Amino acid sequence: MGRLGVDDAVTTEVREDEAPAARRLPQVPGFAGRTGPGARRAEPSPKAAGKALRRQVPRSSHAGFEVSADRPDAVRAVAEGNRGRLAELIPLRVGRMAANPFAFLRGSAALMAHDLVHTPLTGIGAQICGDSHAGNFGLYGDARGGLVIDLNDFDETVHGPWEWDVKRLAASLVLAGRVAGADEDTCRKAAHDAAGAYRRTMRLLAKLSVLDAWNAIADEALVSHTDAQDLVGTLERVAEKARHNTSGRFAAKSTVVAADGGRRFVDARPVLRGIPDAEAEAVAASLAGYLETLSPDRLPLLGRYAVHDVAFRVVGTGSVGTRSYVVLLLDHRGEPLVLQVKEARPSALLPYLPAVGFEVGAVEHEGRRVVFGQKRMQVVSDMLLGWTTVDGRPYQVRQFRNRKGSVDPAALAVDQLDDYARMTGSLLARAHAHSADPRWIAGYCGKGDVLDEAVASFAVTYADRTEADHEELVRAVKEGRVAAETGV
Numbered sequence: 001m002g003r004l005g006v007d008d009a010v011t012t013e014v015r016e017d018e019a020p021a022a023r024r025l026p027q028v029p030g031f032a033g034r035t036g037p038g039a040r041r042a043e044p045s046p047k048a049a050g051k052a053l054r055r056q057v058p059r060s061s062h063a064g065f066e067v068s069a070d071r072p073d074a075v076r077a078v079a080e081g082n083r084g085r086l087a088e089l090i091p092l093r094v095g096r097m098a099a100n101p102f103a104f105l106r107g108s109a110a111l112m113a114h115d116l117v118h119t120p121l122t123g124i125g126a127q128i129c130g131d132s133h134a135g136n137f138g139l140y141g142d143a144r145g146g147l148v149i150d151l152n153d154f155d156e157t158v159h160g161p162w163e164w165d166v167k168r169l170a171a172s173l174v175l176a177g178r179v180a181g182a183d184e185d186t187c188r189k190a191a192h193d194a195a196g197a198y199r200r201t202m203r204l205l206a207k208l209s210v211l212d213a214w215n216a217i218a219d220e221a222l223v224s225h226t227d228a229q230d231l232v233g234t235l236e237r238v239a240e241k242a243r244h245n246t247s248g249r250f251a252a253k254s255t256v257v258a259a260d261g262g263r264r265f266v267d268a269r270p271v272l273r274g275i276p277d278a279e280a281e282a283v284a285a286s287l288a289g290y291l292e293t294l295s296p297d298r299l300p301l302l303g304r305y306a307v308h309d310v311a312f313r314v315v316g317t318g319s320v321g322t323r324s325y326v327v328l329l330l331d332h333r334g335e336p337l338v339l340q341v342k343e344a345r346p347s348a349l350l351p352y353l354p355a356v357g358f359e360v361g362a363v364e365h366e367g368r369r370v371v372f373g374q375k376r377m378q379v380v381s382d383m384l385l386g387w388t389t390v391d392g393r394p395y396q397v398r399q400f401r402n403r404k405g406s407v408d409p410a411a412l413a414v415d416q417l418d419d420y421a422r423m424t425g426s427l428l429a430r431a432h433a434h435s436a437d438p439r440w441i442a443g444y445c446g447k448g449d450v451l452d453e454a455v456a457s458f459a460v461t462y463a464d465r466t467e468a469d470h471e472e473l474v475r476a477v478k479e480g481r482v483a484a485e486t487g488v
Contacts, residue, residue, distance in 0.1 A: 047206065050443025053122050059450040061120040062163065063457035067465065068118050074104075074469035075476045077111040084345065085321025092270060093320035095486040097470075098477055101463070102175040102410050104470040105168075106133055106317045109156050110348035111469070112168060115462070117355050121161045122444055125358060126436035127376040129428075130156030130349045131318060132165040133172035134409040137424050139242045141403030143383045147239055149219050149423075150378050151431050152404070155319060156347045157373030160358050162432050162441060164349070169428060170194050170459035175466060176409035177417050184460075186414055190421040191459035195452040197226055197425030199445040205433045206442035213438060215379070217430055226426045228419035234407060242405025250401045251336035255309070255328060263328060263336070265311035270488055272313050272326075280310040283325050283341055286388040290341075290397045293368070293386035302384070305329035305337055315342060323393065326400055339384070340400040343393055344370050366394040377431040 044052065072080065078097065082090045097107040105112070109131045129136065129151050136153040170191035177187035205213040217225055223232060254272060255263040267273050284307045291299060309328040314320060323343040330336055344366035353360050363369050367387025375381045386397045409420055432441070445451050476482040 045443075046437045046439035047443035050122075050124070050440040051446070053124075053444050054446070057120050057122050057444075059444070059446065060454050062167070062451060062454040063461075065115065065119060065458050065461045065465070068115070071114060072111070074108075074111075074472040075482060077108060077114075077469075078473060078482070081108065081110055081348070082321060086323065089270075089314065089321040091483040091485040092314065092488055093317070094473070094477065094482055095484040095488065096317045096320060098474050098484055098486065100179045100410070101467045101470040102133075102135075102172065102179045103317055104473060105172055105175055105466050106131075106135060107320075108466075108469070109168075109318065110351075112171075112462075113164070113349045113352040115465075116161075116164050116167065117352050119163070119167070119458070121163055121356055123357060124162055124436060124440055124444070125159050126162045126165075126432040126441075127373055127434070128158060128160045128162060128165045128349075129154060129373075129377065129431070130158055130160065130165070130347055132169045132428055134169060134176050134420070134424060135172070135406065137427060138404060138406030139239055140382070140405075141242075142380045147219075147242060147403060147405075148378075148380050149222065149235075150380075150427055152378075152406075153316075153318075154370050154374040154377070155344070156349055157370060157377070158347045158349050158353065158358075158360075159435070160349060160353055161356060162436060165428055165432070166195060166198055166425075166455060167458055167462070169424060170455045171462040171466065173409065173417065173421050173424075174459045174463035176412070177414075178463065178467075179410040180412055180414065180417065182414045182417055186417060187463070188456050188460055190417045192449070192452045192456035193418045194421040194425035194428075195455035196449060197422040198429045199442075199449075199451055201225075201426040201429035202433065202438050202445060203442040203447070205429065205438035213433060217426065222423060222426065226419070226422035228423045230416050231407075231419040231423065234412070234416060238405040238407055242403045245401050245404050247336045247338040247399070247401050250326075250338055251328060254311075254326075255336075258308075262308045262330065263334075264309045265326070265328065270314060270485075272311055275310065275312050275325075282390050283310045283327065286341065286390045286395070287327070287339075287397075290386045290388035293371070293388070293397075294384065298384060302329075305331050313340075319343075323390075323395075338400040339397055341388065341390065341395050341397050344387070344396045365389070367396040368394075370396045376435050379430070 097104045136151060138152045139147045139149050140152055142148050173190040173194055174187040177190055205216055208216060254265055256266050258264045308330050311326050313324055313326045315324045325341040327339040327341060346366060350360055365387055371385050371387050382398050382402055384399050388395050388397055412420055477484040
């Protein structure tokens, strides 16, 4: 007997006068009110509500950007961003930001948040990355050994305006394109295409059932969905490199055999250095608290590893100067697993949210904020993602070198920039749709490219402003007013 399919299912037709009365069940906290064909339509649909917002906030208005009177200059903004960071690493951070305008943008999320306060907003909130520049997308490994592509940095994540992520992505693409040598039309088109891919993907998700939308656009379909065929070769090369970017490879390069037969990290300054015993012991001891943040089914896995060493390791541009450690774990065969214990500072966007009507509640733990924000936005997250506290400071914990790979948007061939823009725009929409109803945002964005054009105009204007900020920082470095360590 053949398998019963959907088309073969037995159905029973019921006349309208024989239909049973609707069952009225109590509303359950955490669930929506009754929806579907039998629901009463007391309010407009989310799509209609989103469309109605266009009257209050025209989509074309997103093109606007003007420098506010209270905007800090670039040097002061960088100095404010350095507060609380390790003093000896601040010149390294400044040097990385001074490398080019795209690098400056990467390190100035707070300055852009200050600027975005004065731009139009719909009031629709989502879990946003907060630092969704074009370099914050990439590949990483899942629990089964496969590779996933998604947003991959969430230090600034908060509940906030979806537009802020879209505009930061668009502006970063213009800057990356300029650094790569692309002409102005190509750079603007990349910003336009990123916004367009975001809009079209959100419209697609809005048409699907909730469960289908949640799991939509598998990575293997991403290239065709975003018409990014020119990027295939680059993605394949990045994927091949990512497969070898593992704890084992890092440990082989960064550790030596110790006297007891274990392994110890070796200095590779300024990026990797040993730390005093007391500091290493504090980090190692904090892993007990980290284990309490994991799902219990992960504990037998980590229970088969022993902690062998801890070192300090400098992180990326936006986080340089924060405290970050790598912890070497070895199993019974001496095979390594490396964890990163990274300081979690308050989101750089936090001071600017109340000004645009987004409430800022008490944060229980900054590491927890980062972890929960990441899990709300990614389709698949690191299975060892957690948080802890070291000497009173909050940290996030994750696998280090978990087959990570990334595309440098500032090094892309000119004909690949718009493909990359469409791919990242689509990924951003998918991430936002996990916390915001895609029907609402899709209703606002609409079918035409009015929003795409506006975002592209904003991106070009803001890229010009960022280039001026970068020039100001470079001038301060040359004049000796700001210390910088370059080339690292």
